Amino acid sequence: MEAIKKCGVYLRQKIKQLFTSKSFIVSAISLLLALIVSGIILAFSGYNPFTAYVNMFGGAFGDMSRVADTLGIATPLILCGTAVAIAMRGGAINIGAEGQLYVGAMAAALTGIFCQGLPAILHIPLCILAAAVAGGLWAGLAGYLKIKLKVNEVVLTIMLNYIAIYLTDYIVTYGVKAEGMVVKTPNVAESAILPALYPHSRLTIGFILAVIIVFVVRWMMKKTVFGLELQAIGNNLAAAETGGVNIGKQFLVTMFISGALAGLAGAVEVMGVHKYFIKGFSPGYGYDGLSIAVLGQNSPVGVLVSAILYGALRSGAQVMDRMTKIPSDFVGLMQALIIIFVATPGIIMAMRNFARRGKKNHD
Template identity: 55%
Template sequence: MNARLYRMLRLQELGPTVGVLLLSFVVGGLVLAVAGYNPFEAYGALARGSFGSLDAIANTLAKSTPLLFTGLAVAIAFRGGLFNIGAEGQLHLGALTAALAGVYFHGLPGFLHIAIAMILAGVAGALWSSIAGWMKVRWNAHEVIVTIMLNYIAISLTDYLVNYTFKAEGMVPRTEEIAQSATLLQLLPHSQWTIGFLFALAGAAVAYWFLQRTVAGYEIRAVGLNAGAARTGGVSVGRRIVLAMLVSGAFAGLAGAVEVLGVHHYFVKGLSPGYGFDGIAVAVLARNHPLGVILSAILFGALRSGSMLLDRTTDVPGDFVIIIQALVILFVAIPWLFRHLRLKKRGDAR
């Protein structure tokens, strides 16, 4: 009976998510129509560009890989009651760390070289995000403000290092190419779809296990639901806030690692087109559930992949997908906003 009730509750959560998606695409189509474009032509190009061939599917899953990691990063922080908007900076530091490990570590077998590069990337992202967690605990500094500032610092720092300290020969500000032993295996020849996608799926499973099956994960969720009640129950709120940010940053750092080791094979200025920020939309649509992040990341990866064909074959700008992402966030946030205002009104009435 309990299992049946649980399944019913999960289906009740799935319904609004599907509704949000449908509403976002309908409103997006209306925006296109008002702007003078053919929405059916635009959505057809998006569908063909994301799932119309084996190469398109591989490209979609490749675009989904960093989004899966950054979506998990944001979701885990959310479950702890924190808004980690700094995944972009953590991704940059993780990417540069993985690149340096790939360039300067020599004579290692492939599996070990990849493992070391990814672990160091995760550590770099975790340490950077822990600054915001520590400041939250120590001075009650709002993590949104701190992580935004840390984004600018991290991106500027990596830009400086790749322009000067670790710059390879040539005009492009990038590092040397990583060793072959640090390169991720392609799942489809001549594509950017690599085993990094499998690592991301494993990361989602680990995140689910951590949040649902460990004491630390339970305490992080308890702090996110009600920090005061968690403290009364004996939970060390400060430690769990820092831990949530550490784990969150580690996943963001891994997003940078798979981009370097699997796609670019070096760190280059402007490596990320905004994967850290898109992770917010991924987590919001998935309602911060690690397994839901998988489907959400694939959806947003499909939008990114399909936007290239949309831009090439129609008059619709490829940036139209940003409107879809914004609508998703808006329609997910509206019910929460009304609920918050209703509760606030009740509180004021009392």
């Protein structure tokens, strides 16, 4: 009982710290402003914003099945957001989560199809491992070229997105296409399917895996030498190098871990939702990961909360579209406004610092 009490006290302290932190307050205000501005735009467009929001959030959290779908949609977003966040904390900009998600999904699908006769307790981890390695190597390629040839990782990861998407399209179209008109692979073996946490929904044990990864990454960032060195590079590259941190090795490992997490996002979609790889299966989870990381202030727990919010927006948009005739694309506008308002304090601070430096140099 004493241990349970201590655990409860610890959790309350952490929750209090989260809700009173500057980053959380900035994100919360940004969300509120985005809702207000979005509501004004809706009103000027001839729609009732209150009806829209009631239907949207009712569609996301109205009953247990809708909550399950929201969390199911949030699962790949959690992993992609964490992938981008860990790269940014290490001073890297990984915009290639979408491509890493695709190669991870294909690796999981191929492992699930061709590795037959394994029990689920071995087959599922094997598929997950294959996805993580594939995504990690894809991101690691960008990291390696950055180190060896000094090529900007932003350009590399963007270009590798297209290569990954078209490569997996080619494989599923001409290599392992299932019979029929739909461009998809055969179903993965039953032993490779992630168990559902709620019937007839997208929610699987992949969500539990994603949450565990969030807290493992949080622990790694705060309690391990690797995590501290990674943050040192992100905060001050020159100081970290002077302190003896191997910048090249750290960058490469960071990109590999980031890509591995994005690859896992592809695996949970293939193994838990579709049960096969289908052409164009991602609605942009990897790109949303960048927005989620920004909204979550590159904090693992912040990413978790932001991803669930994005999952709610995506899930609720379908109900809003059906009930109010407001296009579901309106959610994209809300997401853009959220990111604009999150970025605004940083933009203002950067402008103030620039003005101060200019005045100092003038004097």
